[in-house]
């Protein structure tokens with residue numbers, strides 16, 4: 191399995207298609223998932239080109255954890271969440287649908303089930319509003 195430079199997250203990273211961006215640094219970008227499994231679902235995407243956990247450089251993986259923690263903490267604050275689900279899928283058999291390494295950060299509320307993976311496209315206005323909330327919490 192090799193890295194396809196035409197995958198949709200590579201295009202987002204190159205600025206060829208838009209996203210609801212909430213955070214960016216030298217190593218990673220964070221944007222809203224367009225088919226959220228719960229309101230506020232964000233994706234932490236390293237800039238380094240790796241398909242998934244199998245080919246990622248260990249330094250890429252190591253740099254991801256503190257950022258995932260930062261986004262998870264911000265998600266709790268932004269969405270008054272009771273918890274956060276962190277997901278990461280590898281290869282089609284593992285549930286992966288976009289073949290650029292990324293980690294899902296999903297705010298959760300008590301008694302609110304997770305919606306299906308890659309399910310329903312969210313209204314762009316809702317995504318924009320949730321991006322604003324998360325962005326503010328990240329920079330608070």
Ligand code: AMP
Nearest residue numbers: 198222223224225279285286287288308
């Ligand atoms: P995975 O199955 O882990 O590869 O998840 C890919 C995720 O990317 C899914 O949750 C999709 O809803 C999401 N997704 C697909 N296309 C886009 C896009 N253009 N912008 C933001 N999220 C996307």
